[in-house]
Amino acid sequence: MHSKDLTDRFVRNEREAGIVARTDQLANIFAERSTKHDREGSFPHENFADMRKHGYMKLTVPAQYGGDEASLYEMLLAQDHLARGDGSTALAVGWHLGQVMQLRLSRSWPESLFSSFCKEIVDKGATINHYASERATGSPSRGGKPETAAYKTAGGFIITGRKTYSTLSPAVSYFTLTAWIEEEGRVGEFLVPMGEGVHIEETWDTLGMRATGSHDLVLKDLFVPDPCSLRGGEIKRSGDTPFDGGTLLHIPACYIGIAHAARDFAIQFAKKHRPNSLPGPIAELPSIQRQIGEMEVELISARTVLYSVADRFDRDSVEERSLLKPELALAKYVATNAAVRIVDIAMRIVGGASLSRQLPLERMYRDVRAGLHNPPMDDITLNGLARRALTEG
Template identity: 65%
Template sequence: MTESIETDLYIRNKREAEIAQRSDRLAARFANRSAHHDTEGSFPFANFADLHESGYLQLTVPRAYGGEEASLYELVLAQERLARGDGSTTLAVGWHVGLLHQLRYTNAWPETLYARFCRETVETGALINHLATERATGSPSRGGRPETKAVATKGGWLLSGRKTYSTLSPILTCFTVSAAIEGTEETGDFFVRSGSGVRVEETWNTLGMRATGSHDVVLEDVFVPDDQLVHRSGAPREERRPDEGGWLLHIPACYIGIAHAARSFAINFAQQYRPNSLTTPIAELPNIRRQIGEMEIALVTARTVLYSVADRWDREPERRKALKPELGLAKHVATNHAISIVDTAMRIVGAASLSRSLPLERMYRDVRAGLHNPPMDDIVVNGLAQRALDEVKITNT
């Protein structure tokens, strides 16, 4: 059960309706496979074949290279509706379409490399992700120096190290990695093609988001040519533009999509379930109606914040730097409201919601993963607090 295109107030034109319709078709297909991949912890290769065939993988590729050049708002819409069918697939593909959206604005890769990869995505369904997290350093957003090493050699670099939480690892033919440049205080981002010296260790066995393929990727003296060092911290390229962070809204979009699906499942259940102690379905009970109302408040609040921030990011490019706290707020609100919505949905359905024959227990596990995706709640809250303190300080001086 999903919200119709006609009644979704966040769909504003024909192009957005077509994007939503494609996501809905894919979501319906993926929903039938979700339980299987969740149980096995297996990677949904068939889902990614469908994403390629439908054109979804080229959502944020520039038109010049055959893509759809989706705006941030359109990216959020596509991801939110796709996640109503399967959270793991949506979060995983979100790193690909999100990264391509980021690269379109930052100009972070050499143009020849960027153009070649975009065409590979359109033609063959090639996927990309940036592998930065390591067990010792944790999330790169916390500022740790990579333990993965890059050693200069003739014509390029030799990379050795281990990356954790490497989402999409079973299907990646290429990726970028962050590494410390041996003998310097600098770090670099390197474009790596899978092959000799690259192996995936299947370490991903987790509570939620079990089908993202976020295994460890191990690099052992992997050769990377000089022209595939895409960025070096000590030698910034003049044409590289700052990352304004909008692309990370693919994360809250995913979790709100999962919550929407849980809400719709619970409402459908309440409208149909009538225990023999009642003469009407439980949807008529005041307590159930109150809980449905609470879910709706949380959902409308989260979607309003998410879509309004995405819209402003698209319309006000000169204010994108100033919008960064709102990007974090959108993620904080969406993730925490999603957890609340799924929890309430389970209360409405009752003990049956714990059964693995229903999707709610999987949704309950999946939404909790949002707490561990960037930006983290403490960073968002502290950033908003600092902005408030600075504003009042300026007012009082």
């Protein structure tokens, strides 16, 4: 199902070609497993074992700690290609890659903590994600106060609460979470190693992205010590949030990868499908060619915006990057909405067969819907762009 064509016009050099070639190998294997995990809603542990074996977890770790130190552009290329094999796997590992890149760029953790965490990634394939969503607050980007509570106790904190949408939870080694510290009237951020005091409640039974393991995480009287180490604790950040800025673009890269796979499938289908009412394959029909052209407009436009914003982010100084926020949100808006339209057109090209659960298109159709509900949400992006236009205009 996955395109064997290695000519990706967005690959700029040998290093990027290598990243793409290695990722394509994984994606081809994952594509074979994706129907099973989608049907069962099961977590693709074997994909994570393969990624660990091939060093995918260390893609964004700094070179000084043994990682590949991928640029944002390179991470997006990898995620775009990985998602062509399996969107759920790509989204789940994308949170890990993005958070590690954010830590690398911001150095907002104490350096000794960050370096020992990087060692765990490089040596053991450790993973991380950030859990901020809760039922009552909805999307954390809207500023709701967490109901998960942290209380001061001798030598640390006790945390109790529930996080929703905990993507990657079946394979996460560490996570950060937000909790309300009542005594101090503020939101704290804590690092927690997966294990005792943390329970996964398997609530994730959704229309799409079914294999992301985005279950509820229940914390009951979980003790985390002070000061923070890999055994847990409150993280005293120097400013930013875990996903402030460009590193969130792993999300649109994932959805555009899924759409790319749908586009590849529809084109292969159109080249082969020969109804006996026609002298040749449906790819020769002007109506089909027009639809393929429409998919190309959506895909190339979205990738152009995504990769040019990533390239700017990589080249900008830290101060300039902070001004890129509306463009980063725009890239996510353009790519996730294009992904929905591309899969829709791909299904129109294939016709009734596109509904078959024997083919991958119906899964891709369901999977790309989820992109609309990952941050930043469309209304926040549109409001931000409108505010800037009104201020500048």
